[in-house]
Amino acid sequence: MASEEVLRADAVVIGSGAGGAPVAARLAEAGLDVVVLEAGERFSSADFTGRAGNLLPRLMRASVAADSGMEVYAGRGLGGSTLVNDALCWRPPPDVLAGWREEHGLGGLTEAAFAPFVDAVWRDVHAAPTGPENLNRNARQLALGAARLGWAGEAMPRNVRGCANLGLCNLGCPTNAKQSMLLTYLPRAKNAGARIRTGVRAERVETAAGAVRSVRARGPAGRLRVEAPLVCLAAGVLETPALLLRSGLETGVGRDLQLHSSLHVTARFPEPVHGYYGPTMAYAVSEFSDVNGRSGPGFMIENVSTAPVTTAGALPGFGPEHARMMGLLPHLARSLVVLRDRTRGRVDLDGDGEARIHYEPVAEDLARLRLGLAAIARAYFAAGASEVWLPVNGMAPLTGEADLATVDDVPLDPRAFSLLYAVHLFGGASMSGRGDGFCDEAGRARGVQGLHVVDASSLPGNTGVNPQVTIMANALRIADAVLAARGATA
Amino acid sequence: MTRPEPTAALERALAPMHRRAFLRGVAAASAAGLVPLGCRDPELGPPADRSLRVLSPRAYATLNAAAARLLGPPAEVLIQTRRVDPAARADDWLGETPALGAVLGQGLLALELGVWPLLPKLRPFTTLAGPAQDAVLASCMGSRLDLKRDLFKGVKSVAALAFYGEPASHRAIGYPGPFGTARDVAAAMAWSPDP
Ligand SMILES: Cc1cc2nc3c(=O)[nH]c(=O)nc-3n(C[C@H](O)[C@H](O)[C@H](O)COP(=O)(O)OP(=O)(O)OC[C@H]3O[C@@H](n4cnc5c(N)ncnc54)[C@H](O)[C@@H]3O)c2cc1C
Ligand code: SF4
Numbered sequence: 001m002a003s004e005e006v007l008r009a010d011a012v013v014i015g016s017g018a019g020g021a022p023v024a025a026r027l028a029e030a031g032l033d034v035v036v037l038e039a040g041e042r043f044s045s046a047d048f049t050g051r052a053g054n055l056l057p058r059l060m061r062a063s064v065a066a067d068s069g070m071e072v073y074a075g076r077g078l079g080g081s082t083l084v085n086d087a088l089c090w091r092p093p094p095d096v097l098a099g100w101r102e103e104h105g106l107g108g109l110t111e112a113a114f115a116p117f118v119d120a121v122w123r124d125v126h127a128a129p130t131g132p133e134n135l136n137r138n139a140r141q142l143a144l145g146a147a148r149l150g151w152a153g154e155a156m157p158r159n160v161r162g163c164a165n166l167g168l169c170n171l172g173c174p175t176n177a178k179q180s181m182l183l184t185y186l187p188r189a190k191n192a193g194a195r196i197r198t199g200v201r202a203e204r205v206e207t208a209a210g211a212v213r214s215v216r217a218r219g220p221a222g223r224l225r226v227e228a229p230l231v232c233l234a235a236g237v238l239e240t241p242a243l244l245l246r247s248g249l250e251t252g253v254g255r256d257l258q259l260h261s262s263l264h265v266t267a268r269f270p271e272p273v274h275g276y277y278g279p280t281m282a283y284a285v286s287e288f289s290d291v292n293g294r295s296g297p298g299f300m301i302e303n304v305s306t307a308p309v310t311t312a313g314a315l316p317g318f319g320p321e322h323a324r325m326m327g328l329l330p331h332l333a334r335s336l337v338v339l340r341d342r343t344r345g346r347v348d349l350d351g352d353g354e355a356r357i358h359y360e361p362v363a364e365d366l367a368r369l370r371l372g373l374a375a376i377a378r379a380y381f382a383a384g385a386s387e388v389w390l391p392v393n394g395m396a397p398l399t400g401e402a403d404l405a406t407v408d409d410v411p412l413d414p415r416a417f418s419l420l421y422a423v424h425l426f427g428g429a430s431m432s433g434r435g436d437g438f439c440d441e442a443g444r445a446r447g448v449q450g451l452h453v454v455d456a457s458s459l460p461g462n463t464g465v466n467p468q469v470t471i472m473a474n475a476l477r478i479a480d481a482v483l484a485a486r487g488a489t490a
Numbered sequence: 491m492t493r494p495e496p497t498a499a500l501e502r503a504l505a506p507m508h509r510r511a512f513l514r515g516v517a518a519a520s521a522a523g524l525v526p527l528g529c530r531d532p533e534l535g536p537p538a539d540r541s542l543r544v545l546s547p548r549a550y551a552t553l554n555a556a557a558a559r560l561l562g563p564p565a566e567v568l569i570q571t572r573r574v575d576p577a578a579r580a581d582d583w584l585g586e587t588p589a590l591g592a593v594l595g596q597g598l599l600a601l602e603l604g605v606w607p608l609l610p611k612l613r614p615f616t617t618l619a620g621p622a623q624d625a626v627l628a629s630c631m632g633s634r635l636d637l638k639r640d641l642f643k644g645v646k647s648v649a650a651l652a653f654y655g656e657p658a659s660h661r662a663i664g665y666p667g668p669f670g671t672a673r674d675v676a677a678a679m680a681w682s683p684d685p
Contacts, residue, residue, distance in 0.1 A: 050667075050668030052655045053579055053582075053583075069636070069643070132681075135679075137679070137680070165678070165679055166669065166670075167668075167678075168668060171668075273678075274670075274674065274677050274678035276670075276678070277674060277675045277677075277679070278675070278678045278679055308659075308660065308663055309650070309651050309654045313647045313650045317631075318559070318560040318562070318646060319559060319560065320562045320563060322561055322562045323562025323563055323565065324562070326561075326654075326663045327564070327664070329663040329664055330664045330665075393631050393632070393639075394631065394632055415643075418643070419643075419647075
């Protein structure tokens with residue numbers, strides 16, 4: 001039998017993204033001997049060459065809901081999804097926290113309780129308002145349309161320092177402007193002594209007598225076991241629930257998966273837009289949101305890059321019409337609907353023990369997505385667009401406001417869309433104060449001492465805004481609870 | 491966010507098709523000689539000196555043939571003259587994620603060898619004239635069968651990503667490349683206030 005490397009530590013953190021990295025830093029800085037296991041590679045800015053074909057297979061993983069074709073994406077690599085995200089930062093909306101308190105019995109999740117952690121994250125990742133120097137023409141077209149229609153909207157804060165407007169945020173920032181986990185919490189964890197292992201995939205958590213004992217993993221050098229009395233799960237929503245299921249921990253696991261479903265709308269403008277340069281995303285229309293005090297149908301509209309690979313995959317149809325649309329690339333602007341879904345899905349294991357998602361959007365969500373498509377088209381026409389393509393295979397482009405009525409014909413069928421996807425994932429091992437979730441309000445697994453869920457899997461529902469700050473703040477909150485509990489028992 | 495691509499696209503391409511027994515059936519039937527094989531277009535297959543990591547030569551040719559029709563005339567020229575070879579790029583990606591290779595291979599074989607009533611053809615996809623290939627692709631895109639729509643989306647997605655990921659494709663779409671000059675970037679950021 002091949003030999004197995006064995007490490008001992010005070011704590012193991014599985015996954016190094018928005019949930020894992022802050023926890024690793026906090027625990028290590030508090031003096032714990034921490035091991036971080038990360039399945040992906042370690043990158044540096046020198047690796048971020050902008051070459052999509054080489055980088056994305058290494059930086060991204062995906063899953064598809066077999067029941068609906070919904071596509072779900074997450075980052076992989078040291079830093080997790082923060083390596084490839086768009087750097088947009090929102091504080092957790094107070095009304096979302098209120099919903100979690102009321103619906104999930106999480107009475108301690110008050111705005112006041114979250115505030116110090118949110119403030120810490122905001123500072124630590126250098127979140128700051130986005131100024132006009134970082135609003136590209138792509139963002140401005142959306143903003144212009146919204147302004148002409150009298151809709152609420154704003155430039156979104158981003159966690160960047162000295163952004164050079166290269167538009168490569170989703171391929172890893174080559175200038176180190178984006179303050180991902182790779183540049184913020186992970187160096188802090190390392191400086192405080194954390195041992196960070198990359199290319200190491202945790203396969204199972206081992207428990208005995210109601211307590212966590214060790215993590216079994218596989219890495220480039222073979223098998224690895226880390227023995228520790230404290231395990232923090234942060235492998236992301238595509239993997240944390242699967243890891244638990246593989247470990248035989250099933251109660252409350254896999255349920256309550258929730259997403260922000262997204263669809264792209266593309267518009268042609270008479271003047272060049274060059275939407276592939278400048279921040280990949282920067283401006284949001286919040287008019288239709290149902291968070292932060294708004295009572296709209298529950299979606300945001302956010303502008304998004306027109307990098308060719310991503311644009312091409314999302315456009316409807318094929319053949320000469322596809323070539324025509326792509327031939328107009330410099331004149332294209334794009335935005336997406338980011339829906340606060342009401343659908344609930346689940347995660348289970350396939351025959352190979354890998355995560356499998358089930359997510360069949362409810363009719364109400366499909367209808368709200370359709371409203372979102374119509375709203376983006378309206379905004380673009382208000383801004384002066386001459387053609388608008390909805391992401392619906394077989395549908396002709398809209399050529400003016402008179403065509404907006406045809407949006408009502410968009411079928412409420414997830415497979416009718418050229419691309420229906422999500423990158424904001426929530427739940428699967430969520431907190432509940434009512435005893436029905438996998439973990440309690442402090443992220444503690446019920447019935448397994450020393451096991452905590454610290455990533456987006458622990459959140460009981462979606463946030464209605466881009467979630468990374470909420471995930472990081474929640475992770476710091478749980479880390480403090482872990483340290484407080486240790487202090488109490490020391 | 492901007493939509494991520496290659497592995498993701500491949501996984502997306504393949505996952506819905508993954509457990510479809512009939513795809514395996516098509517592959518098995520073709521191996522057993524139950525479906526017409528015909529001659530594939532050798533110009534779209536792998537170059538003689540290329541050793542494939544994952545795709546079979548037939549799947550390779552099918553992907554290139556489908557990409558040429560899906561992406562329209564400029565792409566067709568670039569693919570047929572081998573200035574861009576999407577199947578080569580896809581084969582590289584699949585080498586990095588071998589679990590997906592079999593699934594893409596099955597999907598492409600279904601497209602190549604599937605016949606009526608599954609697909610509106612009686613011959614392999616790569617032996618059809620362009621308009622007949624378009625009819626097959628259109629039947630997948632507009633089908634009421636989830637499987638056929640998944641097949642369309644998956645192959646189109648892989649084709650688009652593999653093609654536009656190649657610098658040689660950029661000129662036709664007016665894209666200056668991932669690192670624009672200072673002037674390119676300035677043009678994207680310039681804005682005069684709304685009058
Ligand atoms: C393309 C994209 C753009 C986005 N844009 C924004 C944005 O602009 N603003 C925003 O707020 N949010 C954005 N998000 C969402 C945000 O980045 C994620 O919600 C957040 O990072 C999730 O945190 P997490 O810790 O749950 O998972 P992740 O950050 O995904 O980290 C999970 C990590 O665990 C690792 N892992 C998985 N399995 C294992 C295993 N078995 N063993 C060891 N390691 C494992 C993974 O490789 C990964 O590195 C975006 C996401 C994506 C994908
Ligand atoms: S736009 Fe800014 S943050 Fe994004 S990759 Fe370029 S420099 Fe980095």
